[in-house]
Amino acid sequence: MSHNIAIIGASGYTGAELIRLIATHPSFKIKALAANSKAGLPLAKVFPHLRHLDLPDLVTWEQIDFDQIDLCFCALPHKTSQEVISKLPKSVKIVDLSADFRLRDPEAYEKWYGNPHSAVEMQGEAVYGLTEFYRDEIAKARLVAGTGCNAATGQFILRPLIADQVIDLDEIILDLQCGVSGAGRSLKENLLHAELSEGSNAYAVGGTHRHLGEFDQEFSAIAGREVKIQFTPHLGPFNRGILATCYVKGELAEVEASLRKAYAEEPFVEVLEAGETPSTHHVRGSNFCHIGVVADRLPGRVIVVAALDNLTKGSSGQALQNANLMLGEEETAGLMLAPCFP
Amino acid sequence: MSHNIAIIGASGYTGAELIRLIATHPSFKIKALAANSKAGLPLAKVFPHLRHLDLPDLVTWEQIDFDQIDLCFCALPHKTSQEVISKLPKSVKIVDLSADFRLRDPEAYEKWYGNPHSAVEMQGEAVYGLTEFYRDEIAKARLVAGTGCNAATGQFILRPLIADQVIDLDEIILDLQCGVSGAGRSLKENLLHAELSEGSNAYAVGGTHRHLGEFDQEFSAIAGREVKIQFTPHLGPFNRGILATCYVKGELAEVEASLRKAYAEEPFVEVLEAGETPSTHHVRGSNFCHIGVVADRLPGRVIVVAALDNLTKGSSGQALQNANLMLGEEETAGLMLAPCFP
Amino acid sequence: MSHNIAIIGASGYTGAELIRLIATHPSFKIKALAANSKAGLPLAKVFPHLRHLDLPDLVTWEQIDFDQIDLCFCALPHKTSQEVISKLPKSVKIVDLSADFRLRDPEAYEKWYGNPHSAVEMQGEAVYGLTEFYRDEIAKARLVAGTGCNAATGQFILRPLIADQVIDLDEIILDLQCGVSGAGRSLKENLLHAELSEGSNAYAVGGTHRHLGEFDQEFSAIAGREVKIQFTPHLGPFNRGILATCYVKGELAEVEASLRKAYAEEPFVEVLEAGETPSTHHVRGSNFCHIGVVADRLPGRVIVVAALDNLTKGSSGQALQNANLMLGEEETAGLMLAPCFP
Amino acid sequence: MSHNIAIIGASGYTGAELIRLIATHPSFKIKALAANSKAGLPLAKVFPHLRHLDLPDLVTWEQIDFDQIDLCFCALPHKTSQEVISKLPKSVKIVDLSADFRLRDPEAYEKWYGNPHSAVEMQGEAVYGLTEFYRDEIAKARLVAGTGCNAATGQFILRPLIADQVIDLDEIILDLQCGVSGAGRSLKENLLHAELSEGSNAYAVGGTHRHLGEFDQEFSAIAGREVKIQFTPHLGPFNRGILATCYVKGELAEVEASLRKAYAEEPFVEVLEAGETPSTHHVRGSNFCHIGVVADRLPGRVIVVAALDNLTKGSSGQALQNANLMLGEEETAGLMLAPCFP
Structure with missing residues (x-):
């Protein structure tokens, strides 16, 4: 069964790594790529190493039609991430790669990140995304918070x-x-x-x-x-x-x-x-x-x-592993590529 | 349809790159890995980045049962390669990654490599392995000579x-x-x-x-x-x-x-x-x-x-592309992985 | 005989390289370091590798008392350099490391750099700073234009x-x-x-x-x-x-x-x-x-x-070599340090 | 006052670093460079970055006329070093950069290095070369043992x-x-x-x-x-x-x-x-x-x-600092060059 995927924050390294991994995923299809500062550009202008892929052009996240999307990766900076995620429709599953939903305690968040959390109500909902230790909760979650690398x-x-x-x-x-x-x-x-x-x-x-x-x-x-x-x-x-x-x-x-x-x-x-x-x-x-x-x-x-x-198991690979669980796919799908050495 | 693959010279970088690529190939199965100086070792001792793969231990090339093998990659140094290849059974298809069968003229070979060719009779048989330009000959070849990177x-x-x-x-x-x-x-x-x-x-x-x-x-x-x-x-x-x-x-x-x-x-x-x-x-x-x-x-x-x-399109990726043709598989099988950037 | 030196643009790499070289020069003494965007800071905050040197704090170039200065290195970006140099007192010898006085023809300057030259009258005066070929002119010059690396x-x-x-x-x-x-x-x-x-x-x-x-x-x-x-x-x-x-x-x-x-x-x-x-x-x-x-x-x-x-012979070393000539010092003074290998 | 210097083991990195530093030393003159495996070669063949220096060709250490030498740096591998040093004339001061005389206890030496010490009598004589803490002993020593980096x-x-x-x-x-x-x-x-x-x-x-x-x-x-x-x-x-x-x-x-x-x-x-x-x-x-x-x-x-x-303060710079003390020179002579950044 095929799943439609969106990535918000596609112009950063974790965004690019998500795309690299999903490129060989058997059942995920990238439907939308957002990067507000680069909206309108083809992705190949931002990441020429991905030019061989047939991908949608960059848009703003507000332009995404979320009715079509099964799961959305958010690879935005912290603080921005919580603002965007709090506005996304509840029907969309979300894997957040930022720091915004990692800390369940709003005070701890403010202590470490310097700003009050603007989506406190979602902090409780988010499941901490360390797959090997939160597998069952992640499989049932709507919002998963990727860990720090x-x-x-x-x-x-x-x-x-x-x-x-x-x-x-x-x-x-x-x-x-x-x-x-x-x-x-x-x-x-x-x-x-x-x-x-x-x-x-x-x-x-x-x-x-x-x-x-x-x-x-x-x-x-x-x-x-x-x-x-x-x-x-x-x-x-x-x-x-x-x-x-x-x-x-x-x-x-x-x-x-x-x-x-x-x-x-x-x-x-x-x-x-x-x-x-x-x-x-x-x-x-x-x-x-x-x-x-x-x-x-x-x-x-x-x-x-x-x-x-750090970009794979520490961030985007972990995110994909979680997304596999959330969408009922094989946990390892798209993730078994061998290390690139030398 | 599944094909059984051997790699001779598996302890060098082009050998390792072949294994990395074949690891995600849909129909190639590595049956034998040879590296005479490391025979007896598990591959993970020589290339720890490949430890997650279920691979046979290293053997000498003489220990390989070629009756089981459909195609053999030779990733040996030049000169050694011609000596080994000339002894392999004619039933096995071969992709040679060395310089030994690139030059059709024995004099040219001796001029550039400093030694007389010891398998002159096979020089004529070998097809030059630049896939995009020798596609049809490669598909029909028994012996393909990978190009210099x-x-x-x-x-x-x-x-x-x-x-x-x-x-x-x-x-x-x-x-x-x-x-x-x-x-x-x-x-x-x-x-x-x-x-x-x-x-x-x-x-x-x-x-x-x-x-x-x-x-x-x-x-x-x-x-x-x-x-x-x-x-x-x-x-x-x-x-x-x-x-x-x-x-x-x-x-x-x-x-x-x-x-x-x-x-x-x-x-x-x-x-x-x-x-x-x-x-x-x-x-x-x-x-x-x-x-x-x-x-x-x-x-x-x-x-x-x-x-x-140089290790992929310049060598092992090219070799796999040729092997796909020689075995009647999709030319791009196992080769569509995206570049690893940054 | 001791010479007092100023460096304008001391917060860039060529500025730092000048200071590194002058640190072992037998007769040059750094009297003023200017970097307008960093004025007020000790140099060690900008280049910690130079912290062992007894150097004046960074100032704006306008704060330099040029009566005390024998020779001034300008390590500013092009365009800014010509504007600053045209305002410096005529009594000060100048080695400019920017592109501003390399091209004698104002049209050529504008063609390659995209802006009209604002100190055209000085373009004729400047000597091209490739020491080995302009030695005599450099020795007599007031303004020397360092070459591109x-x-x-x-x-x-x-x-x-x-x-x-x-x-x-x-x-x-x-x-x-x-x-x-x-x-x-x-x-x-x-x-x-x-x-x-x-x-x-x-x-x-x-x-x-x-x-x-x-x-x-x-x-x-x-x-x-x-x-x-x-x-x-x-x-x-x-x-x-x-x-x-x-x-x-x-x-x-x-x-x-x-x-x-x-x-x-x-x-x-x-x-x-x-x-x-x-x-x-x-x-x-x-x-x-x-x-x-x-x-x-x-x-x-x-x-x-x-x-x-590029930073030494291609830029700051060349500049020092020229300054030696302009001030009547041994051409090699401060410049015989061996390469740093490995 | 000028001092004549020999370096044994001049074909390694610490040997090259000694030469680089001594090149700007005011009173040290390199009289002999030994590297038994490269004897007969000009140093520039082994270290092209030192080709501008006027240096003696490489010899075997046995060919050095030690009557002419005030101080000898030994930059040999451990074990070889003790064998060579035990044969050098007692009139020559020695700074050893190997591990051979760092440990005063022969048992400790054997435990860490795996072989019995062959010049046990000299282990007691050697002064540990961490200049800042053994300054007085170093100044009086004939044999100083450079520390590990x-x-x-x-x-x-x-x-x-x-x-x-x-x-x-x-x-x-x-x-x-x-x-x-x-x-x-x-x-x-x-x-x-x-x-x-x-x-x-x-x-x-x-x-x-x-x-x-x-x-x-x-x-x-x-x-x-x-x-x-x-x-x-x-x-x-x-x-x-x-x-x-x-x-x-x-x-x-x-x-x-x-x-x-x-x-x-x-x-x-x-x-x-x-x-x-x-x-x-x-x-x-x-x-x-x-x-x-x-x-x-x-x-x-x-x-x-x-x-x-590690090559300078951790090894060859430390050695030169010690040699300065042993020969009555300014401790910092030849050592004040600024770091090479970037």
Whole structure:
């Protein structure tokens, strides 16, 4: 059965990634592409790599005839997203890739994002989009909130460990490198090739990155008590990929068992053989997440390293995985493409 | 109908790219993977990015049961390739990705590759694998010789122009940049990240690159007279992609018309809108070739720029396209994946 | 003897490069740094890599007390530069790094830059800043116009060959790759890391790049007749460096002899051994230009390849070399630092 | 007063970096360059970026006339280094850049490096080369052991904090990214551009990196008790630079004060303004180390980030700084060049 799809915010990287993935999807058909600042242009003018596809021209989101649309991806900036989504007809299923519906608590939203939420009534309705852990709710949801890309990576490491009570909840450090596409197609000096290539730097040091809002919400809910981790992201000179190195206190055997159990049946998350650690190179362009577990030389300490592609598993691939569930399709449809290496 | 596939030389980049592409092919099934120096290993030890696939372990090519195999890709180094291929059963169709059967003339082979050909009798049998121009012969062939990646790029620009007699045959300059995967997974000092990143250099300057053997053979055959072009490759700090900038003497309208006519019906080769020129970024990881045509400010001179991915359209994608023809499948099967950008 | 230096436009890459070089200069002292959009900031806020230097804070150029200044570098965008320079006191020597005084003919300026020149009277006074060829005039000049970085590279190859009449003036093709710092610290989508890394593209194809104005002016003057070359620049995924591959018609012996003669005594321009070609990696961060000469397989055709660092020899290093001459210092002062490799 | 210098191991990256730095040194003269595998070649054949320098050809180290040499840098691989150094005349001062004399305890050496030490008698004599903390001993030493590049970075962060007892000694995590030149000019698959660019991975996870031997030795000595840290290095797609992110337990004010006090008078180590964190981009090619200190949102936890260039401050620049002290020269001689950005 074929489903009609709209994408709002099609001129950004997550929009383009959605289109790339849907291009090989067996039953999704893109009916409308919106990007208000580029409305009227063929998509190939904005993303020449997609020129071979037979796609509708860009329109404003207001021009979309939602009667025709089964599901709409919103790949807009946060704040804009909530304003648009609150105006969409209730008959349309929505996967939002922004931060706007990730935090269920309006106060938490305002704390991390700096503005009051303008669609508070929908915050409760939204299901958090980490597929592997919210599968049933997502299948029934009308509105799914895609997770932060860093937040997804950290949760793939930590959710099972917290749920299984195999690590010290007060001693979790997540150190992470993110590729530059995570910052979007935005004209900022620090995203220029000349500023970014050939080096590395930390940012949002000290616990100020917004994805901490998601970690706090989710980990505390799992643990049944407040859990606050330390989290330092770094910006690396590569386009795609997140590598998260997580320091926990626990026993290797328990940590490894917890992760293996959690992902034994998962098509996209793989726990590597003992001693192996992953590389972002080996997940680039794909929906896979690789996880490695190693004991530290210090007893009682374990290091877990996870790699995924921020644009795919961290964002648009996850969104498509959720959309498959919401529309009753095979969860992996359109998502089994192999990583692009080298 | 399903076809059983073997790949010999599965531990190199073109081997890995074949596997990546075949992974989504509707009717090809990989039955055997050979890499004599890595025999016994699971492929995931050699290419961790392919670990999600259910693939046979690596064996030596001698261990393959060719009775089970419909078509075999050979992704071996030249010279080794001819030795192996000459020993394969005649019942197996072969797509060779090496240089060994590209040149029909044994003397030309020896001149460019430095050793006498050890399977001269098969040189005549082999069909040159530039799909768009040898489609019918390829469909009937038992042995197809994949082209050089640079050679493919240059021919996409020049074959129609020579055939249509719209350019001066004695004044052709092909200046080209190639990504580093074109040199294979070989341990050479100049391929190290520290030596290659953040800069550029020419190599094989002065008409010594081996792909000139293919240009000479093909262009002279088309023209019915000897055609020798100037060709300078450069090694660029990127992994995938060839950008060829070709300087010809002719009239824009005729050059453009010749190219548009040649590729009007082609699924993978696209001539851009007037004034546009391509970028390797926009074909990365895909089987597409983009061509742009621009008049120089000097009357009677035209610049044609082409971009493709050396590992895909320049090598393994082309090989799969040929295999599709040889096995009676849809030519585009497994090859329509969109470029991976950014 | 010590000289007081001002730099206007200190917040761009060429400004920063001037400061980097002057930091080790034995007799130049930076007295004022202007950047009107950043006035009031310490330089370290704009360029943290220069934080170890004891430098004046940024001011507006109008705040500079020019009575104290011996020589002023102007690293402003074109058009702004002419407006500012025309208001500076005549007592101050000026090295302009913009395009504003490179073209002596006001019509040529307007043709290539799109606006009428607002300081036409100074265009005649300005000396073209290609040190190796205008040394005597530069030493006596008040206003020196730094060359385009691509224009410098092409001229290092072609000026001797044209002057010595060893090549066909109607058959010159200059194909060139430029690193991204050549585009300045400007917020443009195509300069983002995600858009530029891992690939290559041509731009200004067909003879539309502004540096052709310089080539036309200089080469025609040397030849005593109109000379128009073909020139295609490419943007490569590296920060510093220009690699120019030039196709000429002539005899190798004559071409090589012409270049060797021209640069035999030059401290910064080196003609490599026969058969060698240069790499931008080996001049990065330095004021050196390496030139290689190779005969093509086609008789009567020669390829000359040149490499330099666009920010140093192509811009700020050249500017400092000129300033040394204008102030009676050793021409090489502050400029002998070795390239930074790897 | 002029000093005659020899470099053994001149064909590696640290050798080349020594030559680059010494090229602008006011009183050091390179008299001999040894590289046994390349003996007989001019250095320009091995490092074309140094071709402008007037240098002796490469010889074997046995061919060096040490009567002429005041100080010899050994930039050999570990194990080879101890064998060579034990045979050098006692009259020659030596700065060793290998790992061979960093660990004073022969058992520790054997544990981390896998072979028994063959010059145990010299292990006691060698002074650990972290200039800022061993200045007086270095000035009097005959043999100085350069530190590991990662080890230097971690110690710049942690030595003052341990000495001042402002952090919990059992809760130190050092997470670090290192550029690829840290692995030397070695032909390993994982150092190829195609394998390394566009991604990141951890290595030596779990406390197996050899530089931990230095951390254990030094930190335990300072603390007067055993101190063992957790340390995870990552390999990043850049050539130069180390970025270390260190998680400690302590109070921001005390941590910051400790670092500011330690480096107040240091010419090369700078503690950034409160809230600022460093970037490797801003120390590239220089001898500077930038350190930033930030409080985590969790009380009692602090993050310290340090950046330096592994080839310069982490290796050859440090070696030159030590040689300056050993020969009675200004400590900063030849080392004040500004970082090369962009």
